[in-house]
Amino acid sequence: MTEQSKSRLSRNLIVLWTVCVLAFLYVPMVAVVLASFSRARYFRFPVTRWTTQWYDKALESLSVRDLVWTSLSVATLVTIFSVLLAFMGALAFARYDWKGRKLYQRLVLLPIFFPQAVLGLALLLWFSALGITTSWHTAVFAHMIWIVPIVILIMSIQVYSFDPALEEAAYDLGATRLQVLREVTLPILAPGIISGGIFAFLLSWGNFPLSLFSTGADQTVPEWLYSKMVMGYTPMVPTLGSLTMSSAAILIFLLYIVWMIIKSRQSQT
Amino acid sequence: MASNGNSLKSWFRQPGVLNALPASLFLIVGFAGPLLMVFGYSFMPPKTFSLLQAPTLENYYSVVSDSYYISFFWSLVLAAATVIILFFVTYPIAYGMAKIFGKWANLITVLIAVPLLISENIRLFGWVLVLLKNGIFDGSLQAVFGFSASGLLYTVPSIVLGLVYVYLPFMLFPLVIGISMVPDTLKEAASDLGASRWEVFREVELPLSMPGIMIGSILTFILSLGSLAESKILGGQTVVMIADDIESAFTFAQNWPKGSVLSVLLIALSGLIVFLLFRRIDLDRIIGRR
Numbered sequence: 001m002t003e004q005s006k007s008r009l010s011r012n013l014i015v016l017w018t019v020c021v022l023a024f025l026y027v028p029m030v031a032v033v034l035a036s037f038s039r040a041r042y043f044r045f046p047v048t049r050w051t052t053q054w055y056d057k058a059l060e061s062l063s064v065r066d067l068v069w070t071s072l073s074v075a076t077l078v079t080i081f082s083v084l085l086a087f088m089g090a091l092a093f094a095r096y097d098w099k100g101r102k103l104y105q106r107l108v109l110l111p112i113f114f115p116q117a118v119l120g121l122a123l124l125l126w127f128s129a130l131g132i133t134t135s136w137h138t139a140v141f142a143h144m145i146w147i148v149p150i151v152i153l154i155m156s157i158q159v160y161s162f163d164p165a166l167e168e169a170a171y172d173l174g175a176t177r178l179q180v181l182r183e184v185t186l187p188i189l190a191p192g193i194i195s196g197g198i199f200a201f202l203l204s205w206g207n208f209p210l211s212l213f214s215t216g217a218d219q220t221v222p223e224w225l226y227s228k229m230v231m232g233y234t235p236m237v238p239t240l241g242s243l244t245m246s247s248a249a250i251l252i253f254l255l256y257i258v259w260m261i262i263k264s265r266q267s268q269t
Numbered sequence: 270m271a272s273n274g275n276s277l278k279s280w281f282r283q284p285g286v287l288n289a290l291p292a293s294l295f296l297i298v299g300f301a302g303p304l305l306m307v308f309g310y311s312f313m314p315p316k317t318f319s320l321l322q323a324p325t326l327e328n329y330y331s332v333v334s335d336s337y338y339i340s341f342f343w344s345l346v347l348a349a350a351t352v353i354i355l356f357f358v359t360y361p362i363a364y365g366m367a368k369i370f371g372k373w374a375n376l377i378t379v380l381i382a383v384p385l386l387i388s389e390n391i392r393l394f395g396w397v398l399v400l401l402k403n404g405i406f407d408g409s410l411q412a413v414f415g416f417s418a419s420g421l422l423y424t425v426p427s428i429v430l431g432l433v434y435v436y437l438p439f440m441l442f443p444l445v446i447g448i449s450m451v452p453d454t455l456k457e458a459a460s461d462l463g464a465s466r467w468e469v470f471r472e473v474e475l476p477l478s479m480p481g482i483m484i485g486s487i488l489t490f491i492l493s494l495g496s497l498a499e500s501k502i503l504g505g506q507t508v509v510m511i512a513d514d515i516e517s518a519f520t521f522a523q524n525w526p527k528g529s530v531l532s533v534l535l536i537a538l539s540g541l542i543v544f545l546l547f548r549r550i551d552l553d554r555i556i557g558r559r
Contacts, residue, residue, distance in 0.1 A: 014365040018377065021362060025384050025437070028395020031405055035398050043398055045408030089292035091285075098285030106547050108292060111300050113488065113543050115495020117512045118532050121519045122303035125529075129306060129320070145299040148292055199386070206388030209497055222388045229394055229502060238398070241391040248387050256379060263375070 029245060035238035042233070054239040064240060070136050071205055071220040077140045078204040082151050083197045089148065090155035090192075095162060111149045119145060120213035127214070134216030142214035143204045150203065151196040158192025158262075191262040198255045202248055304536070310529035318525060328530040337514060337531065344511040347425075347500075348493035351432040352486050355440040358433065359485075363444035368453075374445075381438050393431055393502040400427055400503075423505030431499035436492050440485040447481015448474070487546045491539045511535055 039049040058064050092098070093105055111119065123142050127134050166188065170180045186193075208222040215223065221244055228237045280286060312324035315331070366374040384392060399405045402419035410418050421427060451474055459469045475482075497512040504510075511531065518528030 011369055014361045014369060018362045018365055018370075021358065021437075022377070022380055025381065025434070027399060028392045028434075029384070029387070031395040031398040032391060034405070043401065044403045045398075045405045046412055085292045085295055088288040088290075092287075092289035092292075096283065096285030096288065098283045098289075099280060101285060101289075104289050104293065108289075108296065110543070111296065113491050113539065114300075115492075115497075115512055115535065115539070117497040118495060118515055118535060119300075119303070121515065121528065122307045122532065123299070124519070125306055125310065125525065126299075126303035141299060145296065148295065152292065202386040206386065206391075208388060208390050222390045225388070225390050225394065226498075226502075229390070229397070237394065241388075241394060245387050245391060249383075252379075252383050252386055259379070 032238045032241045032245065036235070036242040038235070041235065043235075043238075054235045055243075058236055058239045058243060061236075064236070067219060067221045067224050067240075070215075070218050071222075074136050074139050074143065074211075074220060075201045075204040078143045078147055079197050079201040081140070082144055082148050082200040083193060085144070085148050086151035086155055086196060086200075087189075087193060089152040090159050090196075093152055094156040094159035095164065108152060109149050111145050112153070114146075116146060116207075116209035117212070120210045123210075124213040134214055136215055136218040136220075139211050139215045139218070139220070142210045143207055146207075146210060147200050147203050151200050154196045154199055155189070155192045158189055161266075162188055191258050191265075194258045195255055198251055198258070202251055205244070205248065307529045307532050307536075310525050311533045313526045313529075315526050316524050328526045332527065332530045332534070337511075340509045340511045340514045341534070343508050344494050347429060347432060347508070347510065348490045350429050351436060351493045352440070352490050354429070354433050355437060355489055356482070356486065359437060359441040359444055363441055363448050363481075366441075366445045367449035378442075378445075381441060385438055389435055389498055390502070392435070393498055396427070396431060396434065396503060397422060422503065423507050425504070425508055428500050428504040428508060431503040432493045432496060435496075435499060436489045439488045439492060443481045443485035443488065444478070445481070447478035447485070450481065451477040483546055487542055491542060494539060495535060 034045075034047060035043045036054060037050050037052065038044075038047040039051040039053070040047075089108065092101070093108065120142060123138075123145070124134065127138055132138060162185075166184055167180055170184045175183065206222060207220075208226060211220045211223050212226070219227075221240060225237055225241060228234060306320070309320050311328055312326070313320060313322050313328075314325055315328060362377075366377055370377060397404075400422040401407065402417075402422070403411075404422075406421065407418050410416060455477070456469050456473055459473050460466075464472065495512050496510065497516065500508055500510040500513060512535075515528050515531045515535065518524050518531060522528075
């Protein structure tokens with residue numbers, strides 16, 4: 001075998017392997033969607049009778065509405081607060097040079113590596129010691145401990161490629177601090193801010209380990225799914241699962257568009 | 270003293286410090302505070318709910334003499350198995366994304382990142398449906414070959430499958446960055462000087478992509494070490510992982526000091542690993558690629 005045909009073979013093998021692993025990643029999602037259209041009370045494969053009745057039931061159910069509303073409220077507030085905190089945090093992470101920055105970079109990323117279940121329990125202790133009753137409000141706080149560092153990381157990638165000379169030029173031309181922020185800094189960093197926001201929303205929307213210990217009497221969608229998986233399976237589990245997956249898919253599509261805009265902008269400059 | 274106060278003041282005036290302040294304060298209140306409290310509770314007498322008592326090492330003794338080393342052992346074994354499997358599964362893909370796929374790499378990045386944004390519970394539940402008796406795998410086998418493969422679910426391999434599945438992106442993405450930091454010219458130079466493909470890989474590619482490999486391995490190791498959902502949803506009660514023990518100590522047993530000790534031990538273990546890693550790695554170079 002020549003050297004060239006050898007490298008073509010290994011190239012093809014790598015492509016084949018990648019396709020297999022990508023398929024592997026989507027197996028469970030396909031399984032959940034299949035189960036949501038199966039009529040049987042308990043899932044059996046191959047599916048013989050199909051139905052959309054579980055979707056009708058899910059959309060009519062008041063308790064499902066409550067769950068979705070709680071999850072949405074948590075995710076929305078987490079997104080707003082995380083973007084605000086992480087925007088400043090990312091500037092400190094990647095834009096400015098200051099004494100103590102290396103230490104800050106390391107410490108601020110620690111919560112990402114932290115076991116979430118343990119973090120959730122520690123927060124439960126913390127809230128009870130401070131005399132705060134847990135509810136979906138405390139869940140917002142709990143999610144942010146994990147999500148703010150991630151959003152800082154995502155925004156930093158954009159901030160690293162930001163040229164501070166643009167801001168200085170605007171100051172030299174007589175712009176005020178607010179004008180520079182509004183006309184220069186924010187528009188340039190907008191793609192990073194939007195993708196950070198979408199990540200924040202989705203990570204909060206799908207979070208389970210932190211919600212489990214911090215929502216108190218309230219319940220988010222992932223918590224409900226878990227409780228039904230462990231005991232009392234109903235076909236509503238795959239159905240609600242499919243519904244949350246498809247809403248996530250729509251947001252991811254938006255994220256992809258933002259990402260394409262970044263790419264085309266980068267290739268222009 | 271006066272000059273000290275002044276330099277502190279001027280340090281605070283830096284824009285970097287001002288911008289770092291909100292997130293830092295937030296994490297001090299929401300992250301450092303709770304952890305310190307867990308640390309404090311680990312020295313309180315068992316089954317008490319107040320921090321205002323004489324500190325004791327009783328919980329540490331009881332944890333060491335109890336059978337908790339079994340769940341620590343299982344967590345370590347499962348995490349190590351996950352890292353090793355993930356390295357071999359993702360290395361070819363990472364190599365392809367860094368060197369072969371060209372503009373397709375972007376699409377593959379998106380396809381691999383998307384599952385991260387879908388609740389872990391739902392994805393693990395999907396695997397339950399696949400591995401279940403009469404589930405997708407078993408059902409297909411019965412329909413096509415006529416024999417059954419029930420009993421796949423609630424086993425140690427099914428937990429490893431879940432861990433490998435959930436943490437795949439955390440290994441893959443650092444590897445891609447690590448491998449793309451290896452210049453092609455260096456590999457060509459090595460093979461021009463007569464190195465075989467294996468030698469090029471071992472002597473040039475592997476050492477130079479080490480930062481990425483280290484970050485990926487340690488990230489997946491720590492995440493698997495503290496994981497809860499995989500062993501609960503896919504493992505049933507086959508194996509108790511350490512996060513499981515921590516949860517039951519805090520919830521069912523209502524023994525906060527014991528749960529705190531176990532948390533402190535887990536945190537110390539993961540913290541040590543992260544600390545050793547971060548000391549050797551320059552984040553500016555990896556994230557900003559300067």
